[in-house]
Amino acid sequence: xxxxxxxxxxxxxxxxxxxxxxxxxxxxxxxxxxxxxxxxxxxxxxxxxxxxxxxxxxxxxxxxxxxxxxxxxxxxxxxxxxxxxxxxxxxxxxxxxxxxxxxxxxxxxxxxxxxxxxxxxxxxxxxxxxxxxxxxxxxxxxxxxxxxxxxxxxxxxxxxxxxxxxxxxxxxxxxxxxxxxxxxxxxxxxxxxxxxxxxxxxxxxxxxxxxxxxxxxxxxxxxxxxxxxxxxxxxxxxxxxxxxxxxxxxxxxxxxxxxxxxxxxxxxxxxxxxxxxxxxxxxxxxxxxxxxxxxxxxxxxxxxxxxxxxxxxxxxxxxxxxxxxxxxxxxxxxxxxxxxxxxxxxxxxxxxxxxxxxxxxxxxxxxxxxxxxxxxxxxxxxxxxxxxxxxxxxxxxxxxxxxxxxxxxxxxxxxxxxxxxxxxxxxxxxxxxxxxxxxxxxxxxxxxxxxxxxxxxxxxxxxxxxxxxxxxxxxxxxxxxxxxxxxxxxxxxxxx
Numbered sequence: 001x002x003x004x005x006x007x008x009x010x011x012x013x014x015x016x017x018x019x020x021x022x023x024x025x026x027x028x029x030x031x032x033x034x035x036x037x038x039x040x041x042x043x044x045x046x047x048x049x050x051x052x053x054x055x056x057x058x059x060x061x062x063x064x065x066x067x068x069x070x071x072x073x074x075x076x077x078x079x080x081x082x083x084x085x086x087x088x089x090x091x092x093x094x095x096x097x098x099x100x101x102x103x104x105x106x107x108x109x110x111x112x113x114x115x116x117x118x119x120x121x122x123x124x125x126x127x128x129x130x131x132x133x134x135x136x137x138x139x140x141x142x143x144x145x146x147x148x149x150x151x152x153x154x155x156x157x158x159x160x161x162x163x164x165x166x167x168x169x170x171x172x173x174x175x176x177x178x179x180x181x182x183x184x185x186x187x188x189x190x191x192x193x194x195x196x197x198x199x200x201x202x203x204x205x206x207x208x209x210x211x212x213x214x215x216x217x218x219x220x221x222x223x224x225x226x227x228x229x230x231x232x233x234x235x236x237x238x239x240x241x242x243x244x245x246x247x248x249x250x251x252x253x254x255x256x257x258x259x260x261x262x263x264x265x266x267x268x269x270x271x272x273x274x275x276x277x278x279x280x281x282x283x284x285x286x287x288x289x290x291x292x293x294x295x296x297x298x299x300x301x302x303x304x305x306x307x308x309x310x311x312x313x314x315x316x317x318x319x320x321x322x323x324x325x326x327x328x329x330x331x332x333x334x335x336x337x338x339x340x341x342x343x344x345x346x347x348x349x350x351x352x353x354x355x356x357x358x359x360x361x362x363x364x365x366x367x368x369x370x371x372x373x374x375x376x377x378x379x380x381x382x383x384x385x386x387x388x389x390x391x392x393x394x395x396x397x398x399x400x401x402x403x404x405x406x407x408x409x410x411x412x413x414x415x416x417x418x419x420x421x422x423x424x425x426x427x428x429x430x431x432x433x434x435x436x437x438x439x440x441x442x443x444x445x446x447x448x449x450x451x452x453x454x455x456x457x458x459x460x461x462x463x464x465x466x467x468x469x470x471x472x473x474x475x476x477x478x479x480x481x482x483x484x485x486x487x488x489x490x491x492x493x494x495x496x
Contacts, residue, residue, distance in 0.1 A: 001070040001443065004030075004062045004228075005435035006055055007237065008076035008155070009404075010259045011035055013051065015058030016429070017066060018436030020445055025455040027436065030065055031058035037096045044099035046080065046155070048090070052162050056223060059215075063225045070443055072163070072215075073233035074156040075240040075435045078176035078284075079131050082158040083149040084167070091145045094155065097129040098343045105133045105140070113194050116277065121188045123270040123283035124178040127296060128339070131177035136195045152201045156235040163230050164213030169203040170232040172239035175285040180205070182270040182283060182291065208234045208287050209442035231442055233435040234287050238262045238294070243287045243434030243449060244427065245400045246457040250450065253385060253396040255415070256430065257405030259301045261336075261377065263384045264294025265392050279387050287438060287449050293392055295384045298336040300405050303373050305347035310366060321410055323367030324374065330476045331368060332360040333376045335484035358483050378414035378473075379480040385419060398422035402430035409463075416465040417473045426462035433460070 002019035015031040033054040038047050055074075062069060083091045095101065106128045110118065115126065124130065131154075138146055153161055154173045161167050174180045174187075179202070181188040187202045206212065214227040234240040241256040256262040270283035270291045284292045307315045314323075332355045334341070344350040348369055355362045355372070363369045381399070389395055398421045406412055406425040416423040427433060437452035446452050467473075481487055 001068050001445075002066045003436055003439035003443070004059065004069050004072045005233065005432050005439065006058060006072070006074040007240070007429065007432040007435055008035060008051065008074065009237065010077055013054060014429070014432060015055075015062060016432045016436065017062055017069070018433075018440065019066075020440065020455070025433075025437070025459040027433070027459070028065065030061040033057070040093075043101070044096040045093040046096055048082065048093055048155075048158065052159060055159060055163070056219070059225060059228075060223050063223070069228050071211075071229045071231045071439050073231045073235075073435055073439050074159055075233050075235050075237045075431055076156045076159075078154070078173055078236045078238070079127075079129055079134070081131060081134070081152050081154050083145050084151045084153060084158070084161070085148045086150045090158070091148055094158070095134060097134075100343065101137045101141070102128050102133045105137045106130070109133060109136050109195065113191070118178065118191065119277045120272055121181050121191055122175075122178050123182050123272045123276070123291075124175065125280045125282035125296065128342070132179050132191065132195060135197055139196050149201055151203055152197075153203060154235070157203065160212060160230055160232075163215055163219065165216050166213035167203045168210070168212045168232070169205045170210075170235040171205055171207050171289075172234045172236040172285040172287075174205050175283070176236055182285075206232055207289065208232050208239070208438050211442075231439055233438045236284065237431040239284065239286055239292065240431040240434035240438070241402055242266060242292055243438055243452065244430030244432070244456055245402055245453065246424075246427070246460060246462060247400055247453055248457070251394050251396070252400055253388060253398075254400045254402065255381060256403045257299065257401050257411070258403040259299055259304065261297035261299035261381070261405070262294050263297060263381060264292055264388055265394060265396070267291050267293045267392055271391055273391070276391055279391070281387070281391060287434075290449075293388065295388070297377070297380055297384060298341055299377070300408070302336060302341055302347060302351075303370065305344065306351075306366075306369060306373070309346055309348050314366070317408070320366055320370050321408070323365065324370040324410065325367075327365065327367035327371045329371065330375065330472075330479075332363055332372050333379065333480045333483050334372060335486060336373075336377055336380050360483055374408075374411050374414055376480065376484075377411060378418040379477055381415050382418045382477060383481065383486055396421070398424060401425045402427060404428055406463075412463070412465045413468070416467045417469055418477060420467045420470040420474065422467070423465040424462050425465060427456070427460035
């Protein structure tokens with residue numbers, strides 16, 4: 001038997017078949033497509049019906065390859081949602097998390113409700129586009145959509161509803177809303193009430209690996225396929241990516257590297273300590289009722305926005321990284337998580353302005369700007385990894401890097417240099433592999449997440465990066481923390 005995984009990212013999507021043959025995990029890409037958001041009347045939306053069309057094309061292509069498909073599951077980005085009306089129809093194309101309608105809303109909500117209260121009830125880090133703030137923005141705008149809403153569904157839940165007609169919320173994505181209570185394992189009624197959202201809008205939460213309906217009859221006829229069951233995977237793509245980390249032990253640190261960088265570890269119970277709150281860490285759901293203690297880092301979005309601003313032949317990945325090699329090292333740094341990098345009109349100009357404001361050398365050439373980005377990301381990874389160790393009580397010999405960002409081998413090497421530890425890079429498509437193994441576990445073909453990671457280790461290539469010039473990077477790390485206002489990480493505490 002085989003399973004079909006849809007892995008949806010902020011810029012593209014893919015459909016991947018997976019099965020076990022002769023004791024090995026085998027996969028086959030059957031469909032890839034762009035996922036391009038659109039601006040309409042000044043608002044940034046996901047083109048949800050185009051995405052659904054591509055899902056149908058993926059099912060069609062998969063069935064042409066193999067007729068033994070036992071299940072389908074979807075993973076995607078977090079926090080965004082669609083509102084379904086009383087007639088079962090989607091009321092409006094979902095907003096993109098980078099739309100500006102939430103600007104300033106998080107500060108208003110946290111002042112009214114209290115940041116400590118929200119963190120104690122959810123364990124989720126404060127990001128201005130979290131679902132709770134998107135909903136509050138709609139309430140403040142007196143959105144007509146809310147007057148007609150019957151059910152709120154996260155993006156993979158919404159697409160699954162289009163496939164099956166069944167409405168359920170999946171655990172890993174539900175936790176990212178900052179409206180889910182990990183202690184009660186249900187929606188937090190106090191927070192819903194505080195922003196004026198009825199509890200009945202929130203669909204029942206189910207775990208990864210749960211069967212939620214089968215393909216609708218009209219889709220079976222349209223696509224000429226049978227009534228294939230549809231399951232939940234770890235529907236937050238980072239949850240799927242963590243399930244796809246080829247770790248050799250149960251204690252490991254990971255970095256899911258792409259548009260966003262998400263770094264953390266897997267724990268059994270959420271960590272809502274004062275330190276986790278102060279450092280703005282998050283406790284998102286994982287497979288088998290685990291939690292992902294992690295921190296979001298702005299990631300390669302900054303690099304890609306520079307490429308978009310520059311355009312032209314000399315703005316290819318390869319050309320820019322070649323120019324970076326020629327630029328001097330350790331000239332200037334940014335904090336990738338500064339809010340001025342969230343949705344700027346001109347990313348290179350924002351980087352230069354940040355360096356100007358912090359009294360650093362201003363990077364002028366493309367190569368200097370790219371080196372500033374890559375070195376800053378590597379330094380920020382060290383900062384977050386050290387705090388992850390302190391919060392989890394674990395010590396990590398190295399870091400597993402997964403996701404599309406590992407194609408940038410410079411970043412993997414810089415990260416090893418900054419950490420002073422080994423970095424193991426691979427696989428690029430960990431989310432799809434995690435999605436597949438969750439389905440195979442639900443089917444009884446794999447025992448649990450630990451065995452799933454063994455299958456993944458055998459199936460993928462992992463490249464090892466050893467640290468180089470760590471003494472120089474270690475000295476520069478102190479300067480990075482000072483110039484970005486991050487303090488000295490944990491280094492001063494360790495010296496004390």
